Amino acid sequence: MSVIDDLARELARLPGIGRKTAFRLTHHLLRQPPEQSRRLAEALVAVTERVQRCTRCRNYTESPVCPLCADPRRDAATLCVVEEPGDIAAVERAGEFRGLYHVLGGRLSPLDGVGPDDLAIAPLLDRLEPDGVREVILATNPSLEGEATALYLQRQLAGRGVTVTRIARGLPVGGDLEYADGVTIAQALAARREMP
Amino acid sequence: MSVIDDLARELARLPGIGRKTAFRLTHHLLRQPPEQSRRLAEALVAVTERVQRCTRCRNYTESPVCPLCADPRRDAATLCVVEEPGDIAAVERAGEFRGLYHVLGGRLSPLDGVGPDDLAIAPLLDRLEPDGVREVILATNPSLEGEATALYLQRQLAGRGVTVTRIARGLPVGGDLEYADGVTIAQALAARREMP
Structure with a gap:
């Protein structure tokens, strides 16, 4: 195996990049x-060495607390719960949300063996009172598993003195929040409704 | 700029990878x-540090002479002239050719300022006699510029005691040799014709 084949093989491990594309790259x-x-190699190494999880919201960050959680202009009373850190970047690109986030680290998926204890649900419940949270926006993906996760969270959050809302179904059903465009995300946030 | 943004920006420099795909990767x-x-970072660094050009055929290699030129079972009398090293890998995948290669390093392209002196044409002429070449297969791409390059080479090779053939037009016109499938390349090699 040559180093050229090595590079093509490593590139082909990336999602959406097949053998021919890896060869071309x-x-x-x-x-x-x-x-x-x-420069690409250095960026890869920097990410592996310097990226950690925010101790408050579990977003990716280079400091113990991420820039969003450390920003005093953000509204700590409104908490947007998402599946993955990439979802935060998607909501931020929409430019409409001024609250804070909480990253679950996935979604409930019995088939994949992902239960409530595998997600950051206990840390979510623990931060409600100290952070003065008044509204929790459930922004898990509008997929079957994302909806099931939202329903589970709704039950866990009941009786804890917070309004629980679900991001509007403006997103295409079965889609993925991470790849939605900013306008759709902004509309979905604006049309969020209280869970009955 | 975070190291995550740095990595996305570097990935987005690759052809066919836009801003969203870079973010997703x-x-x-x-x-x-x-x-x-x-591992990907190491493969990138290894390629920049260890890949050189073969002194005989100008293919990418990790030794002064590439494994193809160093293989005594290859037929040095038949020389396949290609535009880029990636074309060699494409012809090798077809599994039909047992001769050696010569990489021009591009194609004639007056609009881009690429003239005969910018390609490895003199080294091609210089190796015909010492290597005992009897046939030169012109396997430049079946594009306008590739055809023009083949015609130029045909004239340069005239009267030098070698048969000059052109890879058959089994390849889609306007296409790119590097991305053709092995069967098409094999048929195009088998149906090669002597240039009149």
């Missing part, structure tokens, strides 16, 4: 100045 | 064990 990089490959 | 890597990012 490898030969593209070989034609570029070596600085481009080196 | 970055978050995919964050979810994987850090070893995966580190």
